[in-house]
Amino acid sequence: MKLYDLDVSGNCYKVRLFAALAGINLELEPVDVAAGEHKRSPLIDLNPWGQVPVLTDDDVVLRDSQAILVYLARQYGGNQWWPDGAAQQGEVMQWLSTAANEIHSGPNAARLIDKFGASLNKERALEVSTQALSLIEQHLGKHKWLALGRPTIADCAVYPYIAVGWEGGVTLEQYPAIEAWVERIKALPGYISMPGID
Amino acid sequence: MKLYDLDVSGNCYKVRLFAALAGINLELEPVDVAAGEHKRSPLIDLNPWGQVPVLTDDDVVLRDSQAILVYLARQYGGNQWWPDGAAQQGEVMQWLSTAANEIHSGPNAARLIDKFGASLNKERALEVSTQALSLIEQHLGKHKWLALGRPTIADCAVYPYIAVGWEGGVTLEQYPAIEAWVERIKALPGYISMPGID
Known part of the structure; x- marks a missing residue:
């Protein structure tokens, strides 16, 4: 499972923080945002919105930090982080x-x-x-x-x-x-x- | 179940539309936003953010149209509208x-x-x-x-x-x-x- 990541992005940190708290293992792939790497292939093909973070987990590809939090919590984090009801x-x-x-x-x-x-x-x-x-x-x-x-x-x-x-x-x-x-x-x-x- | 509602609000319409599509019965309570009713008691006690829509369903009180959509779909709408996985x-x-x-x-x-x-x-x-x-x-x-x-x-x-x-x-x-x-x-x-x- 890979997180396309930028250290100074609060949106990326949302995901890193949650993964750390919930004990979920993420492979971090740093993106050179200053060089526009997020606006070019292959990243733009994963996320046409041209933003980080992007999460890939087998065939799951997600943009948007909130969506990634919901996915990770539902898939790996247990009900305490994102409940069922x-x-x-x-x-x-x-x-x-x-x-x-x-x-x-x-x-x-x-x-x-x-x-x-x-x-x-x-x-x-x-x-x-x-x-x-x-x-x-x-x-x-x-x-x-x-x-x-x-x-x-x-x-x-x-x-x-x-x-x-x-x-x-x-x-x-x-x-x-x-x-x-x-x-x-x-x-x-x-x-x-x-x-x-x- | 009551929706505090404004007819010209797209956020309120999100909820009315979904309820109509999913066959969920909502009691609409029009809010006089022009007169600031959403900024005063009793509405401000239901939603301190001073915005419509607000949904009440027994002891459930929710602000934010996206949150209300998730709640209604999960509670009454079935997995086709908001899935489980x-x-x-x-x-x-x-x-x-x-x-x-x-x-x-x-x-x-x-x-x-x-x-x-x-x-x-x-x-x-x-x-x-x-x-x-x-x-x-x-x-x-x-x-x-x-x-x-x-x-x-x-x-x-x-x-x-x-x-x-x-x-x-x-x-x-x-x-x-x-x-x-x-x-x-x-x-x-x-x-x-x-x-x-x-």
Whole structure:
């Protein structure tokens, strides 16, 4: 099983982190994104969207970090990370959407601008970040984990761009419940870090 | 089971459409979004994010249209709409992320600007729309449905804002495979429309 990977990508780190926590063995294949390797064959044939991560596992080929988390958890991770029941899947899924939407357009976009020079709207990225972090703070003030009262792929999907948000000017000083959740994640057995965290 | 609903919301329509296609009975509770009802009690207590749709089903309360689709399909819709297997869930999930990310920031944002006066960046919304629609066109040139070779919640999640995209200046003239897919969806048994389609 191979993960086409970029060390500084929070989307790739979502998958590396989950695999480490769940004890799933991944072969990492570094992609030279700076050289545009993800936009050319053979990678563009695996993922026409021209993005990392991409996962291949025998004949399974998946783009999108949330989709890869669902696949890995369902196939190898057990119900504790991605449950079987409808209400439980719905509860986790809310946060996978938050990762794909607000976390992507908020702290991820802010970091892309500051760290990689992306031509996106910084003011908008900070506005989305503040809205999302305020709501996540409110949620984590009442819950130890994002969903189901335990660590799930929801946490793996939302955590990375919050943890490296300071690289885009999105800091956690005003969000003590998020800071405490970050520490809880760092204390999980098997936890691994990424560049920009700590 | 109650859906807190707005007729002109594509996110609400995702849920109404899927329920109609799968024969699931929803009680619709219209929300006066213009009057800010979604930002006040009792709705803000059900969904602190202050958005519609919200689904309540006994003690299950869910925000986010993708999460509601997963819940309804898993609980009431059967495996044809949201499958049980890991690879299949991953395949559908890719498109639920596309709905939450590119479709949200692309055709949905463009329509919010033109139809509802949202202060978002139109140029950026059109750029994201063009990128996403080109890739979806490429995919649908080779596949009848977004995932699994059959209609799934992936189609229900991606379709609405593409179908009403013209309200934000995102038209389908250059995307014949998407247009054909739109017609296939409209021909599904039980299909219902929303304001702005046709």
